[in-house]
Amino acid sequence: MDSGVGGLSVLREIRALLPNESLHYVADSAHLPYGDKSPAFVRGRVNAIAESLVDQGCKALVVACNTATAAAVESLRERFALPVIGMEPGIKPAVLGSNKGVVGILATEGMVQSNRMSDLVARFANGVEVIIQPCPGLVEQVERHALHTPETASLLQGYLAPIIKQGADTLVLGCTHYPFLQPLIEDLLGPGVSVINTGAAVARQLQNRLSEHRLLNANATPGVIHFFSSRADEVQQQIISSLWGGEVVVSPLVEHPVND
């Protein structure tokens, strides 16, 4: 699940690693962005979506959204007795990989303000300078499929400027929407800056957790993928198809009321 289409960047890693698993993807695009909402609101949405996924028979949940993980992963783990995999910005690998000792992070406002972000920096910065840049508006550009427009480039230029100025050699994508902007980000950064995205690590984590719980699908037939959205209109269907790289059907998300 994700606030919108960003989690597709995680879904593609999961699909590549676990092709025999069937996957149900939920985009909560009617309530996006999560980054400017309160943690309580985001928690309410994530719990409601998780209930719907568990009703559909899902055996594990992946919160393919950094902001939602920061707000809701503990609450999900209390509520559901199945593996819950969250995601967080790759500060640890970025710090380990930085030669210059300067690392930048792009994230949503909600993620930047979260305790999870300050905990990650406190645990892993290890003397490295970490520049944390909130990026309002970027999620919406990806939702519009404006991946290479002058408007997106100008937003990104502003967000990358302090990171480039401080001489960072590593940039963390702290939101699952941003991997869709990676080609543009790399153009703007120029050579010599590594970009870190934790989607593949989350897929491996899911594989490990399914294996520990003996939940991996032993059947060798390819899994099917179902797409759901809280805004399952034609525009969204086109955007999901184009980000996914093939025509897909997006069904409306069916939700039940949830008590927090």
Ligand code: DGL
């Ligand atoms: N993809 C979400 C993340 O990883 C974006 C949250 C938002 O909607 O602001 O943080």
